[in-house]
Amino acid sequence: MSTVLVTGGTGYIGSHTCVELLNNGYDIIIVDNFCNSSPDVAGRIEQITGKKVKLYKCDLCYDVEKLDEIFKENKIDAVMHFAGLKSVSESIKFPILYYENNVFGTVNLCKAMEKHNVKKIIFSSSATVYGTSSFAPYDETMPIGDVSNPYGRTKYIVEKLFEDLCNSDALWNVVILRYFNPIGAHESGLIGESPKGIPNNLMPYISLVAAGKLDTLTIFGKDYDTPDGTCIRDYIHVIDIAKGHVCALSGITKLSGVNAYNLGTSKGTSVLELINAFQKMTSRKVRCTFGERRKGDIPVVYANADKAYKELGFKAEYGIEKMCIDAWRWQCNS
Numbered sequence: 001m002s003t004v005l006v007t008g009g010t011g012y013i014g015s016h017t018c019v020e021l022l023n024n025g026y027d028i029i030i031v032d033n034f035c036n037s038s039p040d041v042a043g044r045i046e047q048i049t050g051k052k053v054k055l056y057k058c059d060l061c062y063d064v065e066k067l068d069e070i071f072k073e074n075k076i077d078a079v080m081h082f083a084g085l086k087s088v089s090e091s092i093k094f095p096i097l098y099y100e101n102n103v104f105g106t107v108n109l110c111k112a113m114e115k116h117n118v119k120k121i122i123f124s125s126s127a128t129v130y131g132t133s134s135f136a137p138y139d140e141t142m143p144i145g146d147v148s149n150p151y152g153r154t155k156y157i158v159e160k161l162f163e164d165l166c167n168s169d170a171l172w173n174v175v176i177l178r179y180f181n182p183i184g185a186h187e188s189g190l191i192g193e194s195p196k197g198i199p200n201n202l203m204p205y206i207s208l209v210a211a212g213k214l215d216t217l218t219i220f221g222k223d224y225d226t227p228d229g230t231c232i233r234d235y236i237h238v239i240d241i242a243k244g245h246v247c248a249l250s251g252i253t254k255l256s257g258v259n260a261y262n263l264g265t266s267k268g269t270s271v272l273e274l275i276n277a278f279q280k281m282t283s284r285k286v287r288c289t290f291g292e293r294r295k296g297d298i299p300v301v302y303a304n305a306d307k308a309y310k311e312l313g314f315k316a317e318y319g320i321e322k323m324c325i326d327a328w329r330w331q332c333n334s
């Protein structure tokens, strides 16, 4: 048994990962400032798993003394670092906020870890770091960093920070997980994604239109060089992402230094295919219209997920249909 400190553990991906960790015999300690989540989520994690969750309200940027206390009070074996801001459009408007929260927050976390001799960390990165210099399927040997927005650059900078840390001290052990497009929710309908305001991402938007809470989905572009003219992405069930973290945690001790893995399905789905699958699986109509291309969108993004399978034994299990059913169940409960 070991104890994992989960930053951002009441958020969308963090909460699902907490469930998987508890179900696999780990103890967890959640640290979150609730800027994009609610403390109630911890109770829901307990309800799903029947296990206790230790929860601290703590901001990685501003509550450094509290963070130090948390490391003092608990015997922590490893950290999973989800805490961060994640909106591409918001990051373009407020770059300082993003650099501060995502980079400075991570620096504070690393300082506390170093001080308390906890040197194993799994970090939430993004397929966005591949940027525009390579083409799908993206694999981990491809260059990173040619990113077009501040959010993506914060992920790139933190990846490099971990590389430097591992070069400076061989006791650091870092797994970087580059998520493709996580969607769906826990089968219980108790936890899922709760975007504030009007969502930027496709699946939450589809769900809100289907629920009658938003009027029409605008499909950004219909003339891409893809079979149906709409963009292709690698959607992956959030439970698969969570399971990928458990595989990474059990694999981390066999690894050394910094290692990056894609978490994707290796399968591309177009915007129209996702909408059609959602309509079929939920029997709900999603009213849509075609609009202009969205600036910065890459036409085709999907993973080569072989490395995570070969080295961590992780393979995504769930298909688009289940992703849609689970996303809709969560929407109906929200």
Ligand code: NAD
Pocket: 007, 008, 009, 010, 011, 012, 013, 014, 031, 032, 033, 034, 035, 036, 037, 038, 058, 059, 060, 061, 081, 082, 083, 084, 085, 086, 101, 105, 124, 125, 126, 127, 179, 180, 181, 182
């Ligand atoms: P989320 O917003 O639901 O969860 C992030 C959590 O971190 C929230 O609970 C928030 O309150 C907390 N948080 C933010 N800043 C904090 C701070 N300074 N101190 C303490 N807590 C803080 O987001 P998510 O979708 O669960 O994403 C988790 C991580 O995965 C993020 O780092 C995100 O960039 C990354 N990621 C997400 C996606 C995606 O599509 N959801 C894709 C790739 C990578």
Ligand code: WQD
Pocket: 086, 088, 125, 126, 127, 128, 180, 181, 182, 200, 201, 202, 203, 205, 217, 218, 219, 220, 221, 231, 232, 233, 271, 294, 297
């Ligand atoms: C998917 C497709 C849109 C909304 C983003 C971040 C990435 C990662 C995941 C954090 C695209 C189309 C969307 C809409 C649409 N997040 N779309 N109408 O852009 O692949 O990735 O989230 O790390 O970093 O960039 O995801 O869900 O926004 O878009 O037509 O209202 O849906 O054009 O083709 P994206 P998305």
